[in-house]
Amino acid sequence: MKLKRYAAPAVIALTAALALSACASNEGGAPAAEGADSGSALTGTLTGIGASSQGSAQEAWIAAFQTANDGVTINYDPQGSGAGREAFISGAAAFAGSDSALSDEELEGEFGSCAPDTKAIDVPVYISPIAVVFKVAGVDELNLDATTLANIFSGTITTWNDPAIAALNPEATLPTTAITAVHRSDDSGTTKNFTDYLGKVAPDAWAEEASDTFPFQSGEGAQGTSGVIQAVTGGDGTIGYADASKAGDLGVAKIKVGEEFVEYTAEGAAAVVEGSPLVEGREANDIAIKLDRETTDPTHYPLVLVSYAIACQEYADAAQGELVKAYLGYMASDEGQQEAATSAGAAPLSADLSTKVAAAIETIK
Incomplete structure (x- = not known):
């Protein structure tokens, strides 16, 4: 052709x-x-x-x-x-x-x-969409709201059986495993979109400005999207954020939008950009584009990157x-x-x- x-x-x-x-x-x-x-x-x-x-x-x-x-x-x-x-x-x-x-x-x-x-x-x-990927033994499904996600990545929540996570996942058997939150170590637009989402939707838990550079020393840094995926895949109790195209076989958390927990979809990401x-x-x-992170429409997926x-x-x-x-x-x-x-x-x-x-x-x- x-x-x-x-x-x-x-x-x-x-x-x-x-x-x-x-x-x-x-x-x-x-x-x-x-x-x-x-x-x-x-x-x-x-x-x-x-x-x-x-x-x-x-x-x-x-x-x-x-x-x-x-x-x-x-x-x-x-x-x-x-x-x-x-x-x-x-x-x-x-x-x-x-x-x-x-x-x-x-x-x-x-x-x-x-x-x-x-x-x-x-x-x-x-x-x-940006996928919140995880690997936790015995956990196949995971619900997270923006506040809990912010506290995980800032290092405030440190174990998987934390009451805040348990309250969002009443039917899950959550282990006492320590959380390893994996972030990008390089200057990353994915990080900027991720931190922008947390700052807009959970400002009380995430006071940092949206930035290409991850703002905390907690957790584990990894180079590039592939580095984050490798680090999450290679551990237990790990969680990270990455372009959804690279999520592979890892678990992917649902995020709370309005009153519902929603999976990422291309259509949900496109709807946010359109609006x-x-x-x-x-x-x-x-x-x-100034992305609308604060939508409460569950047909939208606001953790998205353009x-x-x-x-x-x-x-x-x-x-x-x-x-x-x-x-x-x-x-x-x-x-x-x-x-x-x-x-x-x-x-x-x-x-x-x-x-x-x-x-x-x-x-x-």
């Missing part, structure tokens, strides 16, 4: 420009028929660094995009969101993957790959800009979103958000 350079129909609708519609039609918004030659003229190498949550999706996106554009090589290193943003800011990466959008402070700085006097933008490309406003004060093509592709509005190297625009366009396309759903269990962008994202990507130079 061959892909031409992507230009979404949503962009056409948003701009309402017939000239753009004709141009996009010529460039090709959908993949060519199987076995057909797309005539892709894209060539070059593209380097991305960032969120490990995007790892599985990036593998699928890269494989499909390189198959469709055989003159292109894309490298993505899942070092973590913080490392990705640092690499992008320094110019070591042409784009970053990050589970948190650029901060106002970061946006005020300079970006190594961007044209002089231009800024970077955030575009959502990956939506996923959340954009961050105010950003450029029109910078689509950062992972962004961070790119230049305009690249100093026009050829890199062309590659970034094409690749991000594929990631956000219907086909790209289906790849992420299939390979990583991600929730596809809603029609409205897809329109906004496609329009933002179209502005990249």
Whole structure:
């Protein structure tokens, strides 16, 4: 299968420009028929660094995009969101993957790959629940509310038979085993989303600001999503948080939303994003989302992350800009979103958000 350079129909609708519609039609918004030659003229190498949550999706996106554009090589290193943003800011990466959008402070700085006097933008490309994974002998199901979860990860609750956990799980036989709460040791957008959730939903138990860096010395630190999963899998009495695509065979806790305990689902994560406003004060093509953590609707799953592709509005190297625009366009396309759903269990962008994202990507130079 061959892909031409992507230009979404949503962009056409948003701009309402017939000239753009004709141009996009010529460039090709959908993949060519199987076995057909797309005539892709894209060539070059593209380097991305960032969120490990995007790892599985990036593998699928890269494989499909390189198959469709055989003159292109894309490298993505899942070092973590913080490392990705640092690499992008320094110019070591042409784009970053990050589970948190650029901060106002970061946006005020300079970006190594961007044209002089231009800024970077955030575009959502990956939506996923964060799973609270655990491994406790004799416990197959676990209910947790935000306050209890906060007290576990801050080190206030230290054993699995603590009365607060027992009250939420009256039918479970909870052992006296000590709790090992595993957190990310690296700067992580997943940590920022996790701590944002705790701070918003359980402010009396979690007074710390949302941060890429885990704020307590308690528990055990592990590098990357894979490190957290390995640490939880290798222990007993362990609990951690990770992108749901990596939960595997571990136990996954239900979290309390309103008056019910709910399992994570892609649909529940997508519903939260759909109902959340954009961050105010950003450029029109910078689509950062202020997630509604405090929903009480049990069809929603508020422990969710939105992972962004961070790119230049305009690249100093026009050829890199062309590659970034094409690749991000594929990631956000219907086909790209289906790849992420299939390979990583991600929730596809809603029609409205897809329109906004496609329009933002179209502005990249």
